[in-house]
Amino acid sequence: MAKILIIGDGAIGLLLAHFLSAQHSVSVLTRKSTSNTRFYSSDNSASQKINASFISLNELNSLPKFDVFLFTVKAFQVQSAFAQIKQFLPQHCSVVLSHNGMGNVEQLKCELNEHQALYFLTTSMAGFKSNQYIVQHTGNGQSIIGGCNNLGVKNSKIMADQLTAIPLLNASMNIEQLRFNKLLVNIAINPLSALHNIKNGQLREPQYCSIIINLLTEACNIAKAKNLDVTLINALSSAYDVMARTAENFSSMQQDVAHNRATEIMAICGYISEQGKLHNIKTPFNDELLAKIAAKKSAV
Template sequence: MANILVVGDGAIGLLFSHFLAKHHAIYILTRKGTVNTRFYSHSNAASEKINATFISQEQLSQTPEFDIVLFTVKAFAVQQAYAQVKPYLGNNTHIILSHNGMGNVEQLNEQLTKQQSLYFLTTSIAGFKSNPNIVQHTGNGQSVLGGCNQLAIQNIQQLSEQLHTIPQLIVSNNIEQLRFEKLLVNIAINPLTALYNIKNGQLRAPQFNSSIINLLTEACHIATALKLNIKLIDALERAYKVMSLTAENYSSMHQDVLHNRQTEIMAICGYISEQGKLHHIATPYNDALLAKILAKKSAE
């Protein structure tokens, strides 16, 4: 049994906590009330209490040393969250990131000790919070764990065994490729559903075809510049498959815009735009969608 700290009590953080609590002691760092019980709900089954201890920033010093810290906050919040937790990390703590979009891995690696391993966990599990205390598990999918520094690559099998209660968990030796493939799905779905206020499945309508193709074409040019082997036809197939599997779901960016929260657009279209400038590749469609989401967020 390991002591695991989950940083962030959004839908994915609560889903992972529910699965991991079957074999581990789970602590969830939250900015909300720590005395409230959180529940997991799947399909028509009765809700289950999530067996975790909710703690505040002030309580971190009173907890046992953590073997694993899993960051499930949005991409833009990772650096601040890491700074808050850093004083309480052990010399051999396993650190896992799980968010949409790119970024953070390089910056975090520079801040770790030589004994700390860094991983990325990408997931297709779907869920949403129907209220602040209940997470609805709305879709099954594969979760992939990969090492982001040399020590993590050496230890990944051991860590994956500790995390085995996460459904459909596999290990990858090329997590950067998988992260970029997931980025392409995010580009195709998240900003457009947020911009047009629609469910994921509605993007399969013909009027969105050209936008999706243009966005992913630019992103595939960036992938080539980064020496990643990603073909446009494969990116389109993955994106439309996710649209079908999550047809009745609203994307996380849709929900962020709807509730006037900061979005992960800078780690999605913003990443493509940034890489385009670095590699002298034009990305007008991602640039335009980035600007529209930023304007929509700031206008509301």
């Protein structure tokens, strides 16, 4: 049994806490009340108590050392969250990132020692919080973990076995490729669903086809420049498959915009825009969507 600290109690953080607590000692770092019970619900069934401890930052000093630190905050929150947690990392431990978009890996690799393994966890598991303390599990999906530094790459299969309580979890020796594949799905779904305030499945309507193709064409051009094995037809197939499987769901970015929260747009379209400048590749469609989401967020 491992001692796991989950940093962030959003929907994915609570879903992972629910599953991992079946086999491990799980604590969840939260800024909300630590005394309120959190619940997991699936398919409108009766809610179950999430069997994890919810703690505040000032409680970490008095707790035993953790084996695994799992960051489920949004991409733009990772650096500040890690800065707060770094002093509590043991000499030997594992750090796992899980968020939409790209970024953060290279920065954190420089912050860890050779005995601290860094991993990235991608997941297609879907859920949302119906209130601050209840997470609704709305869709199953594969989760994949892979190493991002030398120790992580060496121990990817071991880490996957340790976290096997996560449904449909597998290890990968090429997590960067899979992260980019997930980015393509995010580009096709999250910003457009947020911009038009629609559910994922509605993006399959014909009026969105052209913009989705243009957005993903730009992203595939970036992938080619980075020597990644990505094709437009596969990117479109994956995106429309996720739209179908999560047809009745609202994306996380739609929820962020609807609730006037900061979004992960910089780690999604913003990443493509930045990489376009770096590789001298034009990305007008991602640039425009980046600007529109930023304007929509600042206008509400």
